[in-house]
Amino acid sequence: xxxxxxxxxxxxxxxxxxxxxxxxxxxxxxxxxxxxxxxxxxxxxxxxxxxxxxxxxxxxxxxxxxxxxxxxxxxxxxxxxxxxxxxxxxxxx
Numbered sequence: 440x441x442x443x444x445x446x447x448x449x450x451x452x453x454x455x456x457x458x459x460x461x462x463x464x465x466x467x468x469x470x471x472x473x474x475x476x477x478x479x480x481x482x483x484x485x486x487x488x489x490x491x492x493x494x495x496x497x498x499x500x501x502x503x504x505x506x507x508x509x510x511x512x513x514x515x516x517x518x519x520x521x522x523x524x525x526x527x528x529x530x531x532x
Contacts, residue, residue, distance in 0.1 A: 453516040464510045471503050 448455050475496050482492040 453518050457514075457516040460510050460514060464506055467503060467506055471499055475499070 444455065446452070450456055450459075475492075478489055478492040478495060482489045
């Protein structure tokens, strides 16, 4: 059974943003692994068929590492401060 979110999911919820970003990072890692393992498999069978496989891996790897650094070290998941409410024109609080 999949996990359930205890409240209505919204991008304003810091815990939900953090979970969503980590899931997106996991999908990015899975895509990187699947695509590169397939390319390297065919490169091993016939190096002339995909001679550019190293360029793809070396171009994609820094993007993946940068994504991971942002998600796990830089991203700020603290709650956003509430915007001040405008004063009531009738003088009521």
